[in-house]
Amino acid sequence: MPSAQDPFYVVKDEIQESIDKLQSSFHQWERISSDxxxxxxxxxxxxxxCESIEWQVDELDKAIAVAARDPSWYxxxxxxxxxxxxxxxxARTQVGNVKKVVGAGKEQTGIASASGMRRELMRLPNAHETDRSNLYTAHQANDDFxxxxxxxxxxxxxxxxEELDELSASVERIGGVGLTIHEELLAQDKIIDDLGMEMDSTSNRLDFVQKKVAVVMKKASAKGQIMMILFLVALFIILFVLVFLT
Incomplete structure (x- = not known):
């Protein structure tokens, strides 16, 4: 929600104050004799x-139109x-109603007396000075806006x-973490390769031993195999007796 310090609301408050003064003067005008x-x-x-306030409202409308092109920017x-x-x-309607009633009252009043007209003409410069002062104030408010x-x-x-700088720093940190992970994966891949090579070597040695055992068993006679089995059984019985019965 826009804050009270939004330039729009600063100018709006000034214009609203002028409208309030206009309406107060209008009520006084209604009580004055028409002649x-x-x-x-x-x-x-x-x-x-009325003209001064209408000009200020028009300028404020232009500023709104500019903001409407890209609201998120503002x-x-x-x-x-x-x-x-x-x-x-x-605001324009309020001022327009006052202007309409006052303009109609001016037409109904007609031309004043010669002396009264002369006095009015003498006072006119002050009215123009007031108008110029109001226009200057409006210009100044618009410039401030x-x-x-x-x-x-x-x-x-x-x-x-600043947000882009922070994002760039975050990207650099993520890039550094990515490089560290990449190096760690390469090291683990090397370890796995070394382990695979060791397993292949062990498998080859085991195959060699198995072949040797097969050759030895093949060379041994059936009688020799039976004697070896009996010897192993006897050795097992002796060890069993020594462990569990003594």
């Missing part, structure tokens, strides 16, 4: 304020954009650079 010089002066000031979503558009639409958005973009770019 008085004060009402004519108040009418001009109200219309000037840290907002579609719901927030729609909320901002609704507010500017409501743009500057804040630029600072925010720079901050986002800096954060993205």
């Amino acid at each position: 008085s010089g004060e009402r004519v002066q108040q009418t001009k000031e109200l219309l000037a304020s 840290g907002i979503d579609d719901a927030e954009l729609e909320k901002r558009r609704r507010w500017t639409s409501t 743009i500057t804040s958005e630029s600072d925010r973009q720079l901050l986002l770019i800096k954060q993205q650079d």
